[in-house]
Amino acid sequence: MSSSQPHLSYGEIQALLAESAYDPAIVQKLEAYVRAQVSAVASTLVASETPDVQYSFDANRTLVKLYHFFPHLEGELGMTITALAAFLALLQFPETDFMALCCLIPERVQSTEPCATLVRCAELLESCQFSEFWPEFRKLGIPEYGAREGETVVSDDRKLLSNAVNGTSASNKIRSNMIQMLAKTYRSAPLSHVLAALDLKDVDSLKAFG
């Protein structure tokens, strides 16, 4: 599993960015850190139990930028890692991380799966179409979804993305962000509307989530 690959800690990554942010030699270290961040989301461990792996927008943005500067370092593998970085940014909604990252991701990557579905998910979140968001999001949980013609083997990184999407921690983070947004608009809202927005079945699951 890619999560068992060695990766630098959050502190080490910040130091690396301060010293040599544009050195193409750091690409692999940044890729490992992206995988580590997604693994942390996919795992059942609580965030405080993995203190050396915190979300770092700067690290993810630098990696995407290095792909932009050195396209030969990107390749097919890099496109999926870009999707992982985009997924991490998506979890920060309503922060503008995804938006800022998209300005650095070339159109040809944005229009290829799994990035294309992530971009669609971000559009739905930005326009607050929360109930329509969940079916699109769930598609990413199927590793084979969006496979290109002739692609028989699903990469580890793609599987990692599916695991993270299917895990509870990603969905719960998105739900709590959605609740923040709804709370800004509604003083009282119909239960059905809220349940549809949060993709929950009934009041009990809402209480359990709360």
Next chain:
Amino acid sequence: TLCACLCLPTSFIQNHDDQSLCLNTLKWKTQLGKTRGNRPNMSTEVFPDCVINFVFDLHDASRRSFIPSEQQPQYSGVFREITAKYFPNTNWPSAEAIASECHGDTLFLALYNELTLRHLQSVKRPKVTDRIEGWHTYRQLFDLILQEAPDENATATSQTLFLIPDWCFDIMHEFLYQFQGFCQFRTATYAAAAKTAEDPDKSPQAHVAEALDVLSQNRDAWAVETVLFYLHRLVAVGTRANASATYRYLAYFSSVTLSRLECLLGDYRASIAALDVIYDPEAELVAVGEDMKSPEELVNSVFSARLSLSYHAGVSYLMLRRYKDSASALGGICVFMQRGFKTGQLRKIPGSEQFSKLFDRMIALLAILSHICPTSFLEDNIAAIVREKHANTLSKIESGEEGYEDLFVFACPKFVNPAVPDYSQALKPGATAVPYGQDAYKLQVQHFMNEMAAHQTLRKMRSYMCLYTSIDVEKLASFNDMKVGEFESWLTCYKHKMCQLERGAGVSVKSSSGENASKGVVKGAKSDQDKIGTAMDIHYYVAGNVVHVDEAEKTRRFENYFMIQISHNEEILKSLERIRMDV
């Protein structure tokens, strides 16, 4: 010394030491004899006496005396006069020819090379080889500057180099201008080659093929990672405690340049973050002539730097959906420029032809901002200019037509593709016009338009909401030609889009001048003081099926209105009195 007119044969001149020729007001000295430094010069270039004096004086001011009031007239005045008189369309003498006047000082010669190259490239369109030469010139200059900087742990050492702030900024500004030009040249050459690659009977034009060849052999030229490296190093070296004034100037102007570069690359977060060094409230004051100034005041003292900073910050904030900050940055500089145009101050600054173009672009951005963000406060005179120039476009947008894209395309910077292409691909059939499918410019415009897509609907929604204190969701939805289910998400969307980061108020910046107190200037606050605010001018919430609306508090600004009307009245009275006197 003999004075003879130019009708004497040149052989006569070459055989005599220290000959002076007089042609009206022109004095020439051949370089075969002694020079001021008493060193023989073997160059055969001939150039006027004033060049020698200029080089000597400038070298003295930058390497020995360090007196700003001596350097300023040389750099800003004498250099331009000599250029206009003797080298209006040609290059200055080479560094080898004048080396004896500065004792062969390599760093000074590198500065001289940069200065004269800057002039040459402004009068002659650079060829690909000129562009590559430009790269080597800047690399050499920055390597020498960084070499002479004191070590990190050294205690304050004596100054060895002094450059006035204008000179420092001009170097950085031109460095990035040439980088940007090179990226565009590279993209255009690739596209031109790819165009002919489709037709097997066609071959690329000779100059395109030659350019491709030179570019392929110089893949490292203007490499973006090296450009970034130099800018970051200059910032790091110049913000150390033991940095001399010149290195500090270079650091702050490098961060303005870095902010511009990141904006051109589409990394708007990095563009804003690069300015933290300038807005750091803990930063020590730096000596500028007789005064002590904060980094922000230093940047503001060089108008071109201030303009570059404000424009790129304005664009970055806009792209990051921070409309109030964008309007503040752009509005502030436009107010300053409007005053400068009226008094004629700006025309005195070199490069002022570009200022009005940039002013127009910023006005276009402000037109967009005033339309999508009702709380972006603009000064009355700037708001009037926006209305005057863009009323048609804005009313087109109101009526549902496209308009934002045209404004943005006019106003945005020339974004660059940073990746070095595989030039061999350009000559293969089926080659795409854009290498790697990366069109930076198109990506940014697309991103902008995606953001703008929602604003038409949101504006319409807001205009209805302003009319009510409470209204049924269903009724409001029908006004907006939508079903309730579809409309509800827009209510949340509006809140979301307008909930934006804003710059912090900042702590009191150490300042010897009152300039920071002026309106519209982005005050000293680093990005860690940013907080969430709202860009809406109305408040609303939904309870049950009803939307309750409340207008946000407006600061009433009647005093401006009355002042303007009083002054108009005065003018009318004055012209009336004049009529009576004529009768």
